[in-house]
Amino acid sequence: MAVTVTFVGAGDAFGSGGRFNTCILVDGAAVRFTIDFGATSLTALNQLGIEHNSIDAVLLTHMHGDHFGGLPFMLLDAMLGARRQRPLTIAGPKNLQARVTAAIDALFPGSSAMTPKFPLHFVELAVGQINDVLGLAVTPYAAKHTPTTDPTALRVAVDDRIVSYSGDGEWTPELNKASHDADLFIAECYFHGRAVTGHMSYPDIQQHKEDFAAKRMILTHLGPDMLANRAAVAEQCAEDGLVVTL
Numbered sequence: 047m048a049v050t051v052t053f054v055g056a057g058d059a060f061g062s063g064g065r066f067n068t069c070i071l072v073d074g075a076a077v078r079f080t081i082d083f084g085a086t087s088l089t090a091l092n093q094l095g096i097e098h099n100s101i102d103a104v105l106l107t108h109m110h111g112d113h114f115g116g117l118p119f120m121l122l123d124a125m126l127g128a129r130r131q132r133p134l135t136i137a138g139p140k141n142l143q144a145r146v147t148a149a150i151d152a153l154f155p156g157s158s159a160m161t162p163k164f165p166l167h168f169v170e171l172a173v174g175q176i177n178d179v180l181g182l183a184v185t186p187y188a189a190k191h192t193p194t195t196d197p198t199a200l201r202v203a204v205d206d207r208i209v210s211y212s213g214d215g216e217w218t219p220e221l222n223k224a225s226h227d228a229d230l231f232i233a234e235c236y237f238h239g240r241a242v243t244g245h246m247s248y249p250d251i252q253q254h255k256e257d258f259a260a261k262r263m264i265l266t267h268l269g270p271d272m273l274a275n276r277a278a279v280a281e282q283c284a285e286d287g288l289v290v291t292l
Contacts, residue, residue, distance in 0.1 A: 047075045049207040049292045051230060054080070054090045056266045056284035058236065059112035063273045065286050066090035067112040068266070070211060070232060071101075074204040077180050079103040081200060081211050081232075085115030088123065094287060098123070099130045103180050105171075106138030107213030108189070108197035109145050114138070118150040118157075125162050133165035137179045139196030143168040173198060187224045189215030191244045199224040207292045210260065214267065216243070217250045222257045229292045231260030232284070234267035238275040248272065248279060255281075264290070 050073040057065025067084020124130035150158045171177045177184045183203035191197035191214045201210045201224045210228040225231035237247035266284040276283045
């Protein structure tokens, strides 16, 4: 059975080009999950007509707002408006539950005291190991980004397909492990003409494209410089709403 990947949000942290923050929706035969859930993700899902109550799990690469900041809005709506009953699993870096709770308190003071009426599970992913999340084989690889966000790249086995995402971070050999023989490797590419600390840019993609050894690669998290030059690159670049079937 085919696996479908929808780029709910393919933008950078600052909405360059009017794009939404990172949110990659993956549909397998028995599970629907997202990789990351940035601050604008609830709006982006609504624009696509996708009910957030239909999502079984959220897998997080790291704890920056453009990659997890939509969770407080999703969780509050699940309790107050959408009346969620379906279980939800949130999986990501260490101290995950405390960090999500702190974000809820910061954005909606007092709301963290609310108790969900649906089963809500937090799973801390062990880096460098295969983690079972609702039958998904999720392997985080250490990434070179802001250390306090506990950054990772994620390799996810869903059905008989492999979806891999670099998350935010400079190139390291760990990305070769994450992307090797993946059916889809989603690679951030922030700048076109120069390197930048904490991110990959197009020179990195050109230099390491063969090392990634994925069956297909799509570039995402494009900043203004990369957006202005995307028509000149050979690789496919993600757009909000892009749907890919694997």
